[in-house]
Amino acid sequence: MPEVAPMLIVCAEEARVESELVGGLLACPSCRGVLGRWGHARERVLRCRSGDRLVRPRRARCQGCSGTHVLLPDVALLRRQDEVSVIGAAIEAKVAGEGHRPIACRLGVPAGTVRGWLRRFAERAELIRAHFTRCAVALDPELGPVLPAGSTIADVLEAIAVAARAWVLRFGPGDPWRIACVLSAGVLLCNTSTPLELVW
Ligand SMILES: [Zn+2]
Numbered sequence: 001m002p003e004v005a006p007m008l009i010v011c012a013e014e015a016r017v018e019s020e021l022v023g024g025l026l027a028c029p030s031c032r033g034v035l036g037r038w039g040h041a042r043e044r045v046l047r048c049r050s051g052d053r054l055v056r057p058r059r060a061r062c063q064g065c066s067g068t069h070v071l072l073p074d075v076a077l078l079r080r081q082d083e084v085s086v087i088g089a090a091i092e093a094k095v096a097g098e099g100h101r102p103i104a105c106r107l108g109v110p111a112g113t114v115r116g117w118l119r120r121f122a123e124r125a126e127l128i129r130a131h132f133t134r135c136a137v138a139l140d141p142e143l144g145p146v147l148p149a150g151s152t153i154a155d156v157l158e159a160i161a162v163a164a165r166a167w168v169l170r171f172g173p174g175d176p177w178r179i180a181c182v183l184s185a186g187v188l189l190c191n192t193s194t195p196l197e198l199v200w
Contacts, residue, residue: 008035008060009182012073017058026060026071029185033064041070047109048075048083074178078186080117082109087189088177090114091121095154120189125156128188131196132159135183139166 008029010017018037020026026035038061046053058071075083086107093103100118104111121128136143136159143166149158163183164176180188187194 008069008071009074009186010058010071012075012178014058017071017073021058021060028062028064028067029069030067031062031065033062035060035062035069037061038068045081046076046083047081047086049086053083072186074181076186077181077184077188078190080189082113084181084188085175085177087117088180090117091153091157094118094121095151095157117189120191121156122153123192124189125152127192127196128184129156129159132156132163132180132183136163136166139163139170 008026010020010026017026021035021037024034024036027033028035038059041057041059043054043056046055055073055076057073059068060071061068072078075085077084077087080087086109090100090103090107090109093106094100100115101111104114107114133146136146143162146155146159146162149155160180161176164174164179167179167183168174184196187196
């Protein structure tokens with residue numbers, strides 16, 4: 001399997017990303033050097049709840065290691081065409097006991113696509129649970145134990161929710177699935193060999 005280049009997940013608001021790049025506020029995910037503007041990655045269509053959205057992620061170049069990085073907006077996961085909150089809604093529905101076909105129907109996504117998300121989520125369950133538990137503790141060292149939620153995937157969802165709450169307490173309000181995107185560096189549902197690392 002090919003390695004995934006280190007990814008930086010940024011706010012979906014383009015103007016803010018531009019000003020952060022100009023101000024030297026974004027750090028290289030490889031070496032923590034300062035990132036500067038370096039053109040754009042190819043355009044792609046992101047299927048959102050509000051309809052299709054054309055996104056053209058920024059590319060940035062590190063002034064330290066000269067590496068270039070695609071700045072993926074926090075509404076998108078790497079190699080997934082649907083908005084992260086739609087994927088998250090499918091995962092929440094699965095944990096609540098709904099099957100992939102009714103979920104797909106309700107979300108207006110092909111059944112095979114939803115099945116693919118849920119299968120990958122289940123395959124990576126332990127990796128994701130452990131990662132978000134580490135994130136939660138890193139964000140909130142006072143955090144108590146994360147309690148079992150009743151099933152393997154429910155435990156994973158609980159770990160994500162706890163980490164997102166810890167993020168909100170520390171950094172302010174945010175959408176839990178966009179936070180999950182940031183905390184997973186966009187590789188939440190990548191193949192099983194792609195590690196999840198602490199990224200901030
Ligand atoms: Zn660098």
